[in-house]
Amino acid sequence: MLAMYKEVIRIRFLMMLAYRVNYYSGIIIYSINIGAYVFLWHAVYGGKPSIQGFTAIQMATYIAISWMARAFYYNNLDREIAEEIRDGSVAIQIIRPYSYLMVKVFQGFGEGLFRLFLFSIPGMIIVSFIYPIQLTTNPLVWTQFLISLLFGFIVNVEVNLIVGLFAFFILNNQGILWAKRFLVDLLSGLIIPISFFPAVLQKIFAFLPFQAISYIPSNTLVKGLSIHQWLPAIGVQFVWTIILALICWGFWSKARKTLIVQGG
């Protein structure tokens, strides 16, 4: 069983490798976006040493790391699922002897691994030369970050699966896919750390899964959270992976019963 999923990861990785040239421009685009926000925050800080517990350098680092982490966790599984539902090929996939959703998850993981090694890491090295950022050298913090990043990936994949499966119920969910992208970028803390939002919003966000995608991993690395601060954070991520997995599973079992292949 596991060998099969390993194969799924491998194939997706190789598939991405075939189109690797597309990723050089991606690194440039991400660097440009990081630059825009680094300049903006630089102006916000003016001369202030720190805001909301972030120093100016930590802020620049936060932006760089959260964008490069996004390259790892970002995928279009929601779109792929919606398209397969719309063109009906999901029907064939369902009767195959594997779990449709699990295959999707591992395809996403193969894609993520590819981007981690050929996008995020080289991108981070390039960006650290251009912008004033400071990365910790503490291996423990990096380990905490990587674990947290993995959870961030899982939460994002689960959100994508749920949104993609919406296509079973609303046949044209293009708009939802779009809106989701903006919402995740905003609410996950990609460009504004959650602690910068007004207190009321922070309380609401605490009950949403999105901060587990970007804010928690990036914050872990930038602030160099100690184990005692880190454990509750990772706990939040863990709880969300379970809750979302249950929602996915519920959606999936309901969706299969209502499957209508358009034109099928």
Next chain:
Amino acid sequence: MVQFQIFWEYVKQYMKARLAYRLDLVVKFLTDLISQSFNLIFIIVVFGHTKQLGGWNQAEVVFIYGYFLLPWAIFGTFFNLWSFNDRYIIKGELDRVLTRPVHSLLQIIMESMTPESLIGVVTGLAVMGYGASQLNLDWAWYDSILMILFTLGGVLVYGGIFIALTSISLYTDSKTDIQPIVFNVSNYGRYPVNIYSRFVQFVLTWILPFAFVGFYPASFLLDRGDWRFYAYITPVVGLVYFSIAVLLWNRGIRHYRGAGN
């Protein structure tokens, strides 16, 4: 004006096709609105922690962003050239366009325009109005006329840059990724350029002049004199960039050989 008649026919056909799927239209409006409010939320959250951004207060930055939406929406309406390479070069639709007696660029603009994006002008005006309502602006009668001229200049800057980049496809049929890269640079134009480094300011003014799309004209309308010269030359910069782009395009069309055999 035969061109205008043809243009109007295209609009009518487009509306018929679009209204067949009304829900899609509503969804498009909503997603546009969400993406625009996204940037507004960013500005508001940022100003929760500072009084000024490079010497500009919240209402002014909001105003600049609102102004930026005007040329942005018009550009988005008429210059959807993103899939030009796929649709016109690889699938060969350009050959069909070239057999017709209207300028090729005009035909392509008419075939790919999305008039519903014009709603962004309303959003932009609303955002500007919200910013202006908290400022004590000295709005002379000619400011409105200048605003229209500046907006058109900004559209020409945007249009010129992206037509020039699109015409690369006419010279080579391999895909280039330069369009999305430049597109992301264009986001720099919606914030006060004095927060950027000298190098970035230079690029935004003289190489990829996106500062003329948002910041320079808006700063003039905000009664800030420091960039007045740049604001005034906005329409000129627009015309220059657009003319260069059309020349490149025409040359490219003569150069074009088609992707197949």
